[in-house]
Amino acid sequence: MAHRWTNDLTPADVTPKEVWLNRRQIVAGLGVGIGAGAIAGPGLAYTPDPSLEPNTFEDITTYNNFYEFGTAKEDPAKNAHLLQTEPWSITVNGMVDNPGEYTVEDLIGGFDIEERIYRFRCVEAWSMVIPWNGVELADVLDRVGVQDGARYVAFETVVQPENMIGVRRRVLDFPYVEGLRLDEARHPLTMMATGIYGEPMPKQNGAPIRLVVPWKYGFKSIKSIVRITLTDEEPPTSWNKANAREYGFYSNVNPNVDHPRWSQATERRIGGGLFQRRQPTLMFNGYDEVASLYEGMDLTEFY
Amino acid sequence: MQRVNALLRPIPTWTVYVAGAAWAVWLFYLGLTGGLGADPVEALEHRYGKIALQLIVLGLAATPLCRFARLNLMKFRRAIGVTAFFFVLAHFLVWALLDVQTLSAVWADIVKRPYVTIGMAGFALLIPLALTSNDWSVRRLGAMAWRKLHWLTYPAAVLGALHYVWLVKGFQIEPLIYLTLILALLATRLPQARKRRRAMA
Ligand code: HEM
Numbered sequence: 001m002a003h004r005w006t007n008d009l010t011p012a013d014v015t016p017k018e019v020w021l022n023r024r025q026i027v028a029g030l031g032v033g034i035g036a037g038a039i040a041g042p043g044l045a046y047t048p049d050p051s052l053e054p055n056t057f058e059d060i061t062t063y064n065n066f067y068e069f070g071t072a073k074e075d076p077a078k079n080a081h082l083l084q085t086e087p088w089s090i091t092v093n094g095m096v097d098n099p100g101e102y103t104v105e106d107l108i109g110g111f112d113i114e115e116r117i118y119r120f121r122c123v124e125a126w127s128m129v130i131p132w133n134g135v136e137l138a139d140v141l142d143r144v145g146v147q148d149g150a151r152y153v154a155f156e157t158v159v160q161p162e163n164m165i166g167v168r169r170r171v172l173d174f175p176y177v178e179g180l181r182l183d184e185a186r187h188p189l190t191m192m193a194t195g196i197y198g199e200p201m202p203k204q205n206g207a208p209i210r211l212v213v214p215w216k217y218g219f220k221s222i223k224s225i226v227r228i229t230l231t232d233e234e235p236p237t238s239w240n241k242a243n244a245r246e247y248g249f250y251s252n253v254n255p256n257v258d259h260p261r262w263s264q265a266t267e268r269r270i271g272g273g274l275f276q277r278r279q280p281t282l283m284f285n286g287y288d289e290v291a292s293l294y295e296g297m298d299l300t301e302f303y
Numbered sequence: 304m305q306r307v308n309a310l311l312r313p314i315p316t317w318t319v320y321v322a323g324a325a326w327a328v329w330l331f332y333l334g335l336t337g338g339l340g341a342d343p344v345e346a347l348e349h350r351y352g353k354i355a356l357q358l359i360v361l362g363l364a365a366t367p368l369c370r371f372a373r374l375n376l377m378k379f380r381r382a383i384g385v386t387a388f389f390f391v392l393a394h395f396l397v398w399a400l401l402d403v404q405t406l407s408a409v410w411a412d413i414v415k416r417p418y419v420t421i422g423m424a425g426f427a428l429l430i431p432l433a434l435t436s437n438d439w440s441v442r443r444l445g446a447m448a449w450r451k452l453h454w455l456t457y458p459a460a461v462l463g464a465l466h467y468v469w470l471v472k473g474f475q476i477e478p479l480i481y482l483t484l485i486l487a488l489l490a491t492r493l494p495q496a497r498k499r500r501r502a503m504a
Contacts, residue, residue, distance in 0.1 A: 055341075063341035071475055074340055126342060171473040242473060261416050261470070263408060274334045274343045278404050 054117055055128040055271045057197050063270055064204045065122065066223055067171045068157065068164040075166075076204035082163035083203045083224065090209070094154075094229040097145025104209050107143070108192060111135040115198070116191060116212075121253045121285045123217035123239075127267045132212050134193030138186045146182070146230055153185040154178070154235035155211060156227035172238055178222035179235035179249070180213065183293055189214055192225075215287040217251045248303040252294070253285035257303045304373045311375065319382035323358075327351070327393055344401045351394035356467065356481055358387035359460045363488045371491075381436050384456070388433040391426050391463075418469035425462030428455045457492075460485045 066076035069083075090102045113133050121127045141153070157176035161167045167174045184190065193212045194201050201207040206223025213220050219239050229235070239247035246260050255265045266278040284290050294302075330350050334343035339350075365380040376383070399409045412419045432455055434440070441449045464482040471478055 059341040067473060071471070071473065073342065073345070126345070169474075169476065171475060261418060262412070266408075268342070268344060268402070270341045273337075274331075274347070274401060276344070 053129065054131045054197075057199070059271050060128060060130055060196055061202045061204055063128075065124075065218065066166075066204055066206070068159075068166045068174065068176065069204065070166050071171060079165055080203035080207075082160075083158075083207065084160055084163060085203065085208050085224075088208050088226075090225060091227045092144045092229075093227070094231050095147040095150035096230050097147060098143075102144075104194065107140055107209070108135045108194065111139050113194065114191075118189075118212065118214035119285050120214065120218055120221075121267060121281065123219055123247070123251065123259060123264075125259075125262055125264060125267050125281075126270055127281075128270050131197055132191060132193040133195030133198060134191040134209075134212065136188055137190045137192050137211070138188065140192055140228075141186060141230075144228070144230075149232050150230040151182050152231050152233065152235055153180050153182060154227075154229040154231055155222045155225050156229075157222055158224045158226045172242055174238075176222060176238045177235065178211070178220055178237050180211075180220070181234075181293075182230075184213070184290075187290060187293065189287060189290065215253055215284040215290045217253060219247070220251050250294075250299070250302050252290075252299065252303075253281060254283060254299055254303065255281040256283075257300050308373075308375045311378075316379055316382045319379055319386055323386035323389060326354070327390065344397065348394060348397045348402055351390050351397060352467070355387050355390035355394055356460075356463055358383055358390060359456070359463060360481065360484055360488070362387055363456060363460055363485065367488060367491045385433055385436050388429050391429060395422075395426055418466050421462050421469065422466035425459045425466060428459035428462065432456060432459070457485075457489050461489070 062077045063073045064076040065073065066080060069076040069079040088104055090104070090107060091100075092102055092107075093099045113135060115131055115133050117129060117131045119127060120130050137153075155178045157174075159167055159175045164174075166172075180190070191212045192209055193206075194209050196202065196205060201210065203224075206221075206225075209225055210223040211221045211225065220237075234249060237247075237249055239251075240249055253264075258264050264281055267281045268278050269276060330339070330347060333339050334347045337343075339346035361376075362380055362383040365376040365383070368374040369377055403409050403412060413423050414420065432453055435444065435449065435452060444452065461482070464478065464485050467478040468482055
């Protein structure tokens with residue numbers, strides 16, 4: 001049942017054309033020579049925006065938030081080599097037909113590993129474009145058998161205090177936990193990723209298997225998963241527990257709802273250097289196909 | 304300590320300014336050339352902010368270090384303070400010009416976001432101090448008034464540290480260490496201040 005979502009994200013599609021044309025005009029208007037050099041080549045308006053190509057493997061693997069391994073962006077790349085990924089066991093429990101301990105192979109073996117180039121928008125107002133490899137979460141859920149009445153999926157990250165400096169420092173109330181409504185989890189965009197650029201998932205990015213929900217802020221895409229629980233109640237989520245005013249359960253990318261401490265209207269694309277212009281943030285990070293999931297909901301209340 | 308002091312004595316104070324400027328320019332150069340990682344804007348903003356705070360702490364520590372550890376940095380104190388101010392200024396400029404980028408958003412952040420407001424207040428308090436850090440101003444104001452004015456360093460330092468405590472996510476120890484250090488340094492000065500006030504009364 002994979003391939004329900006086709007990967008039509010060519011560089012030109014990543015941002016609606018008006019938006020990137022606009023940004024060019026802003027750049028051109030300001031005459032920011034050095035900044036524009038990084039963004040625009042010759043033949044300005046007609047070539048796909050080269051700044052919207054996937055980020056380099058190096059950017060993606062050296063600029064991470066993975067607080068178990070420290071709070072600075074470069075910490076996970078330095079410290080995550082300590083993560084013990086073998087053996088790896090994922091507990092599947094709650095309202096499922098086939099509860100138990102799964103290996104990654106048990107969970108996704110036999111499914112096509114797809115490549116999907118997704119925008120990735122961090123709640124801290126920076127973004128990347130990442131070519132993930134993985135499977136749809138919906139297929140995994142079908143394999144474990146979701147029972148009637150289940151409405152949410154909860155996830156948990158591994159805790160290895162002896163290997164995780166951030167856990168020893170109690171930066172957050174670990175284990176890190178996240179959750180989705182079942183319809184969000186079943187959306188064809190939602191994936192369980194096991195690789196980047198065709199390489200096995202680097203440890204700092206959440207080896208061996210992580211969630212990817214491209215229309216939500218990055219912290220929803222929980223890393224290094226060891227537990228998947230089907231429940232009928234909204235599960236607790238780590239950042240919401242840490243600061244409910246700043247981080248809601250839904251945390252959909254939304255340029256109209258600011259974080260209390262900074263604006264979410266724009267974002268800085270990583271990889272453009274010191275003079276990169278900010279770009280407008282798109283509703284649902286540009287994935288309008290999820291809008292129907294939230295019909296009738298006030299997204300300023302359910303942020 | 305005498306030996307360290309003897310080593311420091313012949314060093315002219317302008318070396319502090321030169322070293323500070325070279326450091327700032329070097330970091331900027333690293334940012335331009337990919338030496339600060341994938342997000343040089345964030346890195347530069349954080350590095351300048353951190354160095355500013357460290358220099359503020361060093362400047363505040365000069366007197367206690369002299370009294371309690373007999374390490375004499377007094378000659379460099381003004382240069383350290385002024386260099387700290389320039390790092391705050393650089394920190395502010397990176398934030399405004401390279402990070403936020405639009406004037407209206409800069410203004411909105413200053414009034415709407417408490418941690419920015421607090422940083423800005425700290426910055427504002429440092430401006431009169433930087434402007435009066437010269438012999439002429441000391442003479443003009445008189446030593447008493449000048450010293451009183453430069454007490455503003457303490458609230459500025461506390462605001463800078465609070466700004467840092469406020470902006471980090473989750474529980475992080477480092478900003479709390481800076482805040483504690485600054486409060487401890489302030490505490491070492493309080494008995495003295497009280498004595499002075501009593502002497503004046
Ligand atoms: C006394 C003055 C100030 C001091 C000592 C100071 C110090 C710092 C420090 C230590 C950091 C954290 C660096 C790190 O995490 O490594 C920081 C971050 C920051 N500061 Fe300041 N700062 C001051 C004033 C300002 C002003 C005036 C502004 C802007 C109006 C500002 C905006 C910021 C921003 C936006 C961040 C980064 C926040 C983030 O990444 O989440 N600061 N500052």
